[in-house]
Amino acid sequence: MTHVSPKSDVDRPVIFEHADEADYAAFLARIPMADSFRRKRLIYRSTFIESWPDIRDWFAAPLPIRIGCLNGDKQAHPTYPVSFRARSYLYYAAMTDRIRLDYDFLFAVGNMRVAETMEPLNAYEGLDALVADSAKIGYSATGVQAALRVVLPRLAMNTGVRSFGELRQHHLDEMIAGVDAFAARHDTHIFRNEKEDFPAGFQRSWRVKTRILQLLLFQNGNDVIRPQIIQDKRKPIASPRPDLQEWANRWLERKRVSLARPTVDHMAVSMRHFVTYLSTRQPSILNFADINPELFNDYLRHLQFDIAPRTGAPLSINARRARAGTVAKFLSDGAAWDWPNFPTRPILDPNDLPKLAHRVPRFIPEDQLSRLMAQLPSLECEFQKAALLIARWSGARRGEVIRLRLDCLDQYPDGTFRLRIPAGKTMRERLVPLHDDAATALHEVIQRRLEANDRPIRDDKTGDLVRYVFFRRSGRMSADYLLQYPLNQMCRLAGLVDQDGKPIVTSHRFRHTVGTQLAERGAKLHTIMSVLGHQTPHMSMVYARISDAEVLRD
Numbered sequence: 001m002t003h004v005s006p007k008s009d010v011d012r013p014v015i016f017e018h019a020d021e022a023d024y025a026a027f028l029a030r031i032p033m034a035d036s037f038r039r040k041r042l043i044y045r046s047t048f049i050e051s052w053p054d055i056r057d058w059f060a061a062p063l064p065i066r067i068g069c070l071n072g073d074k075q076a077h078p079t080y081p082v083s084f085r086a087r088s089y090l091y092y093a094a095m096t097d098r099i100r101l102d103y104d105f106l107f108a109v110g111n112m113r114v115a116e117t118m119e120p121l122n123a124y125e126g127l128d129a130l131v132a133d134s135a136k137i138g139y140s141a142t143g144v145q146a147a148l149r150v151v152l153p154r155l156a157m158n159t160g161v162r163s164f165g166e167l168r169q170h171h172l173d174e175m176i177a178g179v180d181a182f183a184a185r186h187d188t189h190i191f192r193n194e195k196e197d198f199p200a201g202f203q204r205s206w207r208v209k210t211r212i213l214q215l216l217l218f219q220n221g222n223d224v225i226r227p228q229i230i231q232d233k234r235k236p237i238a239s240p241r242p243d244l245q246e247w248a249n250r251w252l253e254r255k256r257v258s259l260a261r262p263t264v265d266h267m268a269v270s271m272r273h274f275v276t277y278l279s280t281r282q283p284s285i286l287n288f289a290d291i292n293p294e295l296f297n298d299y300l301r302h303l304q305f306d307i308a309p310r311t312g313a314p315l316s317i318n319a320r321r322a323r324a325g326t327v328a329k330f331l332s333d334g335a336a337w338d339w340p341n342f343p344t345r346p347i348l349d350p351n352d353l354p355k356l357a358h359r360v361p362r363f364i365p366e367d368q369l370s371r372l373m374a375q376l377p378s379l380e381c382e383f384q385k386a387a388l389l390i391a392r393w394s395g396a397r398r399g400e401v402i403r404l405r406l407d408c409l410d411q412y413p414d415g416t417f418r419l420r421i422p423a424g425k426t427m428r429e430r431l432v433p434l435h436d437d438a439a440t441a442l443h444e445v446i447q448r449r450l451e452a453n454d455r456p457i458r459d460d461k462t463g464d465l466v467r468y469v470f471f472r473r474s475g476r477m478s479a480d481y482l483l484q485y486p487l488n489q490m491c492r493l494a495g496l497v498d499q500d501g502k503p504i505v506t507s508h509r510f511r512h513t514v515g516t517q518l519a520e521r522g523a524k525l526h527t528i529m530s531v532l533g534h535q536t537p538h539m540s541m542v543y544a545r546i547s548d549a550e551v552l553r554d
Contacts, residue, residue, distance in 0.1 A: 014100050014160070016056055018049055019093050027092055030120040041088055048086035055099060058083070063187070067108050070190050094157035095121050101157040103178025108191040114153040123162040124152050130164065130216055136452035137219065138472035139212070147209040148216075151175075164217065169224045172214055179206045215474045219455045226457060227474055237272060240279035244288065247339065248275060251330050261460060262399075270326035277302060287341035288331060296347045300324055300354075317354045324353060361512035361542060364505060368496055369513065372505060375490040383470055386445045387482035389438035390419070391507050395514030395532050396432075398479040398507050400424040403459070404469045406449060409434070409442055421533065423461055432531050445469060483507040515543040 024045055028038045052058040064070055068084025078084040091114050094101045106112070118124060127148060135141040156162045158178070159171050182188070183199035192198050214227045239245035248271040256264050277299055278285050285291065303320040307313065315323075325348075334342035364372070373392065379385050387401050400421050408420045417439035421430050434442070446469055456465040457475070470477040484507055490496075491503030498504055511532065518528050528540040 014097060016059075016099055018055055019045075019089070019096065019098055021045070023096075024089065024092060027120060044085040045089040048082055048089060051082045055093075059099075059102070063104055063108060064190050066105055067191060071193060091153075091157060095123060095162070097160055100160065103154070103158055103175065104182055104185070106154045106158060107179065107182040108188075110191070112150075112153060114157075115149060118153060118156070118162075121162070123156055124148075124164060126164060127152075130220065133219070133452075134212075134216055137454050144212055144216070147212050151209050151213050164220060164222070167213075167217055167222055167224070169214075172210055172224065176207065176210055179203055211474075218474075221455065239272065239275055241275050244275050244278060245272070247288065247334065248272075248330065251333060266322065267326045270323040271330060273306070273323060274299070274327045288334065289341040289343060291331065291343055291347055293347050293349070296324075296328075297352060299327070300352060304354075317356055321353050321356065324348065361515065361539075362509055363512040363516040364509050368494075368505070371494040372487075372490055372496060375493045378490070378493060379486050381486070382441070382445055382448070383477060384482055384486040386438070386441040387470060388486060388507075389441045390434070391483060391510040393435035393438040393514070394419055394421065394432050395511045396421050397424055397511065397533075398483055400533075402468075402470050402476050402479050402482060403461070404442075406446055406467045406469055408469065409439060409446060422459075424533070427461070428533065428535075430530065430533050442469070479507070512543075515540065519543040 021042065025042060028041055031038075048058075052061075058066060065080045066083050068080040068082070068087075069075060069078035070080075073079055075084075087109070090099070090101065091112075093099045095118065127145075131141050131145045131148070134144040155167070155171060155175060158175070161167055161171060180203065183203050188198065192202075196202070211227045214224050217224045218226045248268075252264055252268050252271065255267060259267075281298070281302060282295060285295075300320070303315055303323060306315050306320075308315055308319065328346075328348035331343050331347060335344055376385060376388065379388075390396060390401055390404070391398075396419075403422045403424065405420075405422060408422075410418050410420070412418050412433070417434040417436065419432050419434040419439075419442075421432060423429050449467070449469060449471065452471075454467065454471065456467050458464070459466045468476050470482055487505055487507060488503045491505050496504050515528055515532055518531060523531075525537055525540050528534070528543060529537060532540065534540050
């Protein structure tokens with residue numbers, strides 16, 4: 001996309017006066033239409049000026065009079081015909097900086113046919129090129145064009161901005177504020193059909209359209225914020241004890257400085273459930289200083305019968321340990337930081353936590369692996385194919401696969417392909433050899449991504465500005481989309497499901513498979529650690545033990 005200077009801005013004067021008849025006639029002459037209809041438009045302008053010789057008086061009139069054609073009206077018989085029939089003239093006056101149309105008027109007009117007004121005035125030149133670029137980052141060109149043809153005219157007629165290079169974040173923010181203000185009006189039933197999803201659908205639709213424009217402007221180099229969707233799980237949930245939740249939120253904000261976002265998200269869930277437990281099971285608790293070991297043991301017993309909402313099953317031992325450990329750490333940190341009303345002694349004995357079983361890594365047996373990978377050609381998405389092949393042959397973690405950069409693939413001196421895995425769980429980059437099949441698939445999607453020429457975004461772990469391989473629209477593709485969803489499909493096709501019909505292979509089992517295969521082929525412990533990115537030899541030794549020839553012989 002063409003990048004522009006972020007310093008340019010628009011400051012066109014607004015004179016609020018009528019357009020000359022000669023100027024309007026010259027404009028109409030540039031629009032293909034019948035002469036009779038062209039004459040009608042000139043008459044509509046004259047009639048409008050006779051009714052509103054001072055255009056500022058028209059702006060002071062009630063909105064229904066200015067809209068003209070109201071809900072239930074036929075276009076041939078509008079309630080206030082003068083304003084309705086002069087809409088094209090008003091659009092022209094706004095697009096030539098004689099007036100600025102307010103957002104209440106612009107949103108009350110349902111079907112605004114204004115493209116014919118924009119084209120002769122060369123407004124938003126380069127729209128087709130911008131739409132074509134949007135398809136390279138995952139958008140439907142048809143959908144983007146439809147959205148922009150609705151948004152751009154309203155922006156132009158309210159702000160005077162008629163070029164992409166001059167659009168800024170405050171223009172978009174002001175338009176969304178206008179959307180919300182119009183949705184809050186008490187008289188919108190006069191303009192909107194009762195069958196519409198109003199105001200929720202109206203606001204949602206405009207936010208989606210504005211987000212598309214904002215993303216394209218960001219990629220174009222404009223001075224706008226990169227739009228991001230806030231997932232429902234990260235939206236704040238009302239707490240039954242706001243006084244206690246406030247301290248939990250303070251603690252979580254401090255943890256965000258040093259911990260990964262998913263880790264803090266899990267901690268937030270643990271704290272929210274603990275505050276809910278105090279509210280429902282221990283209502284006499286006034287503050288955290290009232291918590292003692294006896295109460296915390298009751299909380300541990302409560303966790304045994306707590307149900308996970310996603311699965312409908314009791315919490316796993318891992319989940320119970322994580323929740324209890326998070327709360328204990330919160331209370332100890334609060335005391336160490338001299339926060340008021342926190343326990344002054346430890347409230348959790350580690351021996352009271354449920355014991356965790358030591359499990360052998362579940363690698364994928366060779367026959368199941370062959371059946372699974374035979375279904376790879378059934379996938380339509382090239383990004384999914386590449387991601388699965390990378391996970392299969394490199395043993396990279398899910399979070400590492402989705403954060404691969406466009407420069408992640410090169411070769412060793414002997415010609416073997418080499419994958420640069422970004423800093424992930426252990427915050428260390430590593431280089432690993434890559435199978436030809438995975439390298440070929442990865443090279444193809446890298447070439448496809450290079451054609452998009454999108455703007456680099458900041459990596460949430462390293463803070464570097466990077467371009468990702470697995471990128472779509474405004475951010476990285478999710479690990480579920482790239483790995484688990486296609487794996488589920490392949491498992492069903494290969495018959496790799498349990499008695500309940502659920503797939504038995506997860507993406508992490510590829511990692512265990514690579515570790516096991518390395519050990520079986522005699523790889524040294526240090527090699528296994530280097531390939532899989534282990535910081536300690538413990539896990540790598542597990543692979544070595546389960547592959548030991550003496551154990552297998554016994």
